[in-house]
Amino acid sequence: MFKKKGNDGNKSIENQPLKNNGTTITSDALKRHLANMDDAEFIERTTDKEQKIMFVYIRTLIDHERFNESIIQPLMHHSCDLIYECITTSKVSEINTMEEALSQLLQGSILINDPIRNQWWAVLLQNPLARGIETSETETILYGSKDSFSEVLEQNITMIRRRLPIAELKTEKFTVGSLSKSTVVLMYIDGLTNPEFIAIAREKIKQINYDMFLDSSQVATFMEEHHNSVFPQFQQTDRPDVCAYSLGLGKITILVGNTPFALNAPVTFFHLFQSPEDYINRWIVASFLRSLRYISFLLSLILIPMYVALTTHHYQMIPLQLLFVLLESRGKLPFTPFWESFLILGVMEIIKEASLRMPTKSSQTLGVIGGIVIGQAAVQAGFASQVLIVLMGISAIASFLVPNYLMTKANTLIQLMILILSSLLGIFGIVLGLIALLIHLNSLTSLKQPYLAPLTPFYWKDWMDLFIRGPLVNMKSRPEHLRPLKKWRYSQRR
Amino acid sequence: MMICLVLFLGGCSPFMESHLTENNLIEEIAPVIFWSVNKGEEGKLKVSTLVPPLTDEKKRLNTLEVDLLKQGEKGFNLTYYREVKTGQLRMMLINEEVAKDGLLPVITTLLVDTDVSQRLYLVIVKGDFEEYMSKQIEKQENLDYFIYRMLKHYEDDKGEITVINLHQFKNYLYSPFLDPLLPVFKIEEDKFMYEGTAFFNDDKFVANVNGIEDNIVQLLATNNYLDLLPLPEQSVTLGHVQANVDTKLNDLSSISIKVKLNGSIDEYRGDKDIHDYSTIKEINKEAKVYLEKKTKEVLKQFQEWKVDPLHFGTLTLKPFEKKMDHEEWMKHWEDMEIDVEYELEFEPLTNIDTNDGDHLTH
């Protein structure tokens, strides 16, 4: 259990583990705790006033320059009665227990002992080790802002705050993970986001009990209701503009320390198909592109199963000209359509995964070799028909149109399920599979909110931004399915 | 997990490819696109089809003498290594001799089979189609497919030949006021050519009309449109003929048909000056008289054959009256007065000085 520390006047930022039987801090006790830690350092300095001051810190975690500038120099050369007054950095807090001391140390604080008062102070001087703000690689867009989150939590919050400079944007901090001590920040707009979401999220974060959190998706795993689903129940994004937009609609955002990916919730199935660029393009173009994504998602699911269904069961459905081509190309193949597509689908997945794991330059070569050479060779060697290779290519490319990459990967699994059904029952099997998929989606929830909203539950007003992206001037209200406290997007004065 | 999947699939694959459903793997079947039915010896039927359909393999014509139509399908399977399937059947070529005995058994067989498309084209053939096919197959490999494309083309793009599919034929057959009609093709040496439209009394082939008479039937009933209408006696060819037919039934004893034809004069080989506006008027007048005469003749013939392929019977249907039955209508139809009136508006396509006519009057 973690408890948020009250704002009792000091400038501490931490949530400390609450232990009432905290022992008093002594340098001996500290030395004992930090034994065998090569980078833990204890230094003693004497000031101009002949005061002996002790500094305890972990070398690898602190910023040495600032340590010198803002602590050592003022303390050595100025005469202050209180150490606290001499230190020019802002983050100075009083610490009393051993637990506090250790936790501060490990976050990059310098502990300072005031021998006169026998008081320990902690000064947070973290090592500013971080990469700069780069463009997003997972969600690339042509127009729109280019910055993306980095591993530094504070920086990420800054990026969102700059986009939403309002006092109502709240950030609540939690620490999770017994080993990783990851900081989790829950963000929402007070007075707009439905309090139910905030309460559920708060509750769920508090209930997390695990050791390591290296990525926000792991936090998401512990917060979702359906563990055995291929569909992501939190939207992972590294784009601050997406987060700001979601917050503005009435969703919550969860930031996790040391990962560049934020979580947005509650999401719906349809959010997987929305790209930030939808709101940049002209609305007609954006609507077209969005519907194209839905269609290609469906295509990527049923194109290959359809081929199997038609060639194994429903030759009646094939147009005569196409039947000509199919009879020709399937005539000498050793495998049945199902096994043919099953094998080629497997190869395709191997190529996809391989090109992902390779460095960028070699992955291009791999793609070419995989796509063209193997495909062509498979046809010539008589393993697969040309029609299948064409369809496979289309379906693979179509699967990449879904902006959410996690979904793209899940695609193949669904496709495989439908493929098996289609070889069993043809068209009927495909529909059976799609119905099962719909039922599954219908029963999914994200943050206890229905995953298929606004389709089911039915909110027809939200359809303006569902399969199409209506003109922004017409989207006057926030999505109804998020039940925001403020319905209208324009201010009431208008 | 993968192993489980493979085991499952391995275990299921015989189950899913043969036991659960019919085996329709396309490499193992021969989806034929036409059947031809002829009269065999001793009341038997001669059924033939071309296998393999649609591939580059060497084709051969399979012909069997059977008692029942479906017996033919079974027979084909025994003689050919692929299973013959009817799911892509597109044409049924029926010999006129078979048609004269009645088409009902053939139609019923086709209707019962849910694999057979309702859009199957029915064609009456005069002559020995099997012989023609086996000869022609050496020269034209996909002959069956070409015939199908031709019929399909004229179904969508009307204007040359009558095309009737199974559904339409069946509807005509079962309706009291619609007598069926079908296209007739004849075989002349190595030509397979369209002859005209065949008429049926109930399901029995009665007679067919050719040439100008067929054109009139198409104008009045099936298409209401002709690409070209040659009138040799007037030395003129009319093009893009659009017919607007208005039929009126005056009390069951007489019928008046008003036909308005629009189109162009595409060709003229007479001695008059076609550039003269009055010539055009004259041609129109001559054509009108000719067409009226011919139409009357055709309709008289229908009355003699006791068929009503132009569906005049539907005129007796009124929203608030009881329907007549077939016999009653035929009794009226046989000795009905027919009054035909044509109204022609043909213009030459270009290059005509329309003022000429006016000059003459001035």
Add this chain to the structure above:
Amino acid sequence: MKTFPLFNKSSAFDGIYLVFMLSRLQMLYYMLIMPTILVDPYMIWVIILVGAVSQLILIMISKWFSSEFAAKGYLGFVELFGERTVRILAFLGLGLILLKLSVHLLGYVEIVHQFIFFSMKPSWLIFFVLLISCYIASKGVENTIRYSVIAFLCTIWMLFLFIPFYTPPIAFLHDLYPLIPTEWSGQSWRGLLLIMASFSGAEYVLFLSPWFKRDKKTVKYFSVANGITIFEYVFLFIASLLFYGANYLSKSSYPLVNMVRYLQSPLFERIDMIVIAMFLIHFSFAIGLLLLLLYGGVRIAGGNQNQPTRIGFAACAIVVFITMIIMNELLWKDHSRQTKLIDLQMWIGAATYLLVPVVLLAALKRKGRT
């Protein structure tokens, strides 16, 4: 052990779901065979007439929806009739549900069997259809009600497929003549009964009243659903008349399916296979809903007040499956018995649609007086 929240109520549904549910429940198997039995053009008026009667019944049902007993669900019925009677009624209801379920399930399976998999054993199809329906039902009442939106949207577009039949060269006005009944035979009575039975469905929805908001607009939603259904019936019936003419219509076993078979699409030749398979979406919804009602009915009849269990539900589904297999073998395969079964369900469907609301309203009135 994890709970099996089959009958949970977390939020009250809007009336709009009534539109989706009712309109799908009215478009089941009987709609598919309707033109064959109606045959004559003047039956258009009968459809509209019965639609009006159905509207009256729906007004009665919406009265029930707004009563306080409806919100209480099972307890409301107990208050009205007493526990013993409710249990007996529930037991009787089981038979009715099973009958309705069997006709629609077996009817759909037969269509699939005839048009898609002629050589497949119907038992397999029954198995697959029931499997998917059980999957829907196992997600609970709430999800099933929400699924009605999907069922509606995924099947309503099929109406557009029938528009080509209203255009020449297929459509001739004279196919619709005569428009007034010139004779009235037993077959016409059968048609009337069939229309009534096809309109039924709302009498099952009313048992779901606790899941819905109690508002005054229920009548409005019911009327919309009823209106959509009347339109669909008339639209499809006229399309089939135009396509076949009254004379052949009675000879065609599944006219609407055959009509779709006639259509040509540039991509596929036989879109009827896709359309028939798509029917599964709303058939599975209806069957899933009936399964839930059946399981609920079993629990009430058995006096079981505990939490629903997976085993109980599975057992119920297995019993239904076995019953369906037996019914298929004994009744459905034999054509004359099949007709009798369809007729029986016609009578019972029409009767329950009329009687259930009337009885409930009468009970409400009696309760109100005392």
